[in-house]
Amino acid sequence: MGKTEISDLTILIADKNSFIAKTLFSILEAFGAKRIILCDDLDDAEKKFHNVEIDCIFVDFMMDKRAGLDFIRKIRTKPSTKNDPELPIILETGVTDIDSVILARDAGVTEIISKPFSPAQVLQKLDSAINRRREFIQTDDFIGPNRRRHKENNSEWAGDNDRRGTNRETQKKAMDH
Amino acid sequence: MNEHLNKEQMLARANNAVEKAGLEFSGELKKRIRELEIAIHQNNRQEAVLMAYNLESEASTFGWPRVTRICKWLRKIFSGEFDLAPEAEEVLDALNALKVMVSNPEERNEQRDAALFEKIYPSLKRVISEI
Numbered sequence: 001m002g003k004t005e006i007s008d009l010t011i012l013i014a015d016k017n018s019f020i021a022k023t024l025f026s027i028l029e030a031f032g033a034k035r036i037i038l039c040d041d042l043d044d045a046e047k048k049f050h051n052v053e054i055d056c057i058f059v060d061f062m063m064d065k066r067a068g069l070d071f072i073r074k075i076r077t078k079p080s081t082k083n084d085p086e087l088p089i090i091l092e093t094g095v096t097d098i099d100s101v102i103l104a105r106d107a108g109v110t111e112i113i114s115k116p117f118s119p120a121q122v123l124q125k126l127d128s129a130i131n132r133r134r135e136f137i138q139t140d141d142f143i144g145p146n147r148r149r150h151k152e153n154n155s156e157w158a159g160d161n162d163r164r165g166t167n168r169e170t171q172k173k174a175m176d177h
Numbered sequence: 178m179n180e181h182l183n184k185e186q187m188l189a190r191a192n193n194a195v196e197k198a199g200l201e202f203s204g205e206l207k208k209r210i211r212e213l214e215i216a217i218h219q220n221n222r223q224e225a226v227l228m229a230y231n232l233e234s235e236a237s238t239f240g241w242p243r244v245t246r247i248c249k250w251l252r253k254i255f256s257g258e259f260d261l262a263p264e265a266e267e268v269l270d271a272l273n274a275l276k277v278m279v280s281n282p283e284e285r286n287e288q289r290d291a292a293l294f295e296k297i298y299p300s301l302k303r304v305i306s307e308i
Contacts, residue, residue, distance in 0.1 A: 006187075017231040019202055023238065026194035031187045062230050094234040116238035119191030123184070 004130050009055040010035040014045035014071070015092065020115065022057060024092070027119050028118050031126075042071045050080045054087060056129055058113075061093035061104065069107040076108040076143040077105070085143065086136045088129035108144025110134075199239035203282035206241075210275050213251070217272065220251050225255045243294045246280055250301050250308050259304045267300040 010032055015021035021038055025044060028036050035053065039045040048054065057075070059068045068091065076085045091104050094115040104112055110133075111125045134145040182190070209232055216224040228253035236244040250271060254263050274293045280283075301308045 016227075017234060019198065019205075019235045020231070022237065023195060023198040026198055027191040030190035032182050055250045062227070094230055094237075110275070113246040118194060123187065159307050 001102060002172055004055075005032070006126070007032040009033055009130070010037070010053060011058065012037045012039065012045060012052075012054050013047055013058045014039045014042060014063060014068070015060040016060065017060065020060070020092070024117075024122065025117050027122050028126075030119070032124060042067055045071060046074065049075060049083055049087075053082050054059055056088045056126065057064060058090045060091055060128065061095060061100065063134050072104075072107045072109055073143075086133075086145075088133070090125050090129055105144075105147055106142065108142070110145050186244050186300045193216070195238070202235055206244075206279040206282050207238075209274075210272075213248075214272050217251070217255075217268065222255045226252055229255065241278075243290055244275060246294075246308065247275050247278075247297075247301070250305060253305055253308075260306050261304050263300075263304045267297075267304065270297050272298060 006028070011075065012030055013021050013024055013028075015024070015038075017041065021040070025038060026037055030054075037048055037054075039048060045057070045059070059071060061068050063071075070088055073092070075083075075087060075089065079085070088110040089108070090111045090113055091109040092115060093100065093104065093112050096114045101112060110129045113121060113125045134149065137144060137146050182185045185281075192290055209228070213225065213228045213232060216228055229248045233245050233248040233252055236248060251268070253259060254268070274297050
């Protein structure tokens with residue numbers, strides 16, 4: 001996968017859907033993961049967060065009446081002796097409307113993976129969450145990975161020009177003419 | 178377990194694992210649809226939404242596109258996300274179509290399933306335009 005080997009990771013899967021959880025478990029196991037914890041309720045997942053060192057969490061959006069997002073907010077805001085709030089969190093979801101995606105992003109997820117997912121997508125999201133971490137932001141109204149993707153993580157990203165004022169200068173020149 | 182699998186090996190192993198899970202899922206599909214039907218008949222909306230959501234995710238993962246769409250429709254109507262309220266008969270038709278589609282998962286009948294879906298599609302679309 002790159003810098004961090006999957007075999008070194010402890011991965012927690014919080015998903016009530018046993019088939020999807022089992023499938024994800026099998027995919028991660030096939031990738032070489034040796035420490036995978038399955039939780040079918042969020043209370044159990046929260047206990048694990050406080051008692052076990054975890055490298056990455058997969059959590060289902062619809063789990064326990066959409067409490068998956070509250071769980072993510074708790075991770076980001078409540079300190080644990082075992083895990084820091086920057087822990088990579090990958091949200092699994094079958095609901096991909098824009099409102100749900102924004103909700104998830106604002107709750108502080110690291111990556112979102114939509115169901116159905118393929119092994120290749122799982123590998124890509126895991127690699128991105130673990131090896132290409134975005135700057136962690138803590139403000140009054142948001143705690144989580146920077147919601148903007150950096151240039152080094154996305155070759156197509158062109159926002160830097162605007163931030164340096166290049167685009168604004170170009171626009172100003174165009175307006176002057 | 179080999180700690181130094183390359184990407185191709187990892188994906189090949191994972192694809193095999195998904196295939197196995199898919200076979201297991203097909204074996205349980207009939208029972209799962211029956212459970213969904215019971216939740217709907219008992220008007221247990223919350224359970225129906227969760228079951229339909231789970232089936233939708235699984236059916237799409239394991240290659241049952243029409244089952245996926247009908248379960249999505251059921252999830253949405255029991256979540257109250259519809260354009261026009263469905264008639265009870267439309268819900269029953271959708272459930273019956275599901276039951277026929279999964280009646281023999283080992284020998285799927287594409288032609289029959291396509292015809293069934295085509296038959297109920299106007300109802301699905303009437304209730305939720307973007308289905």
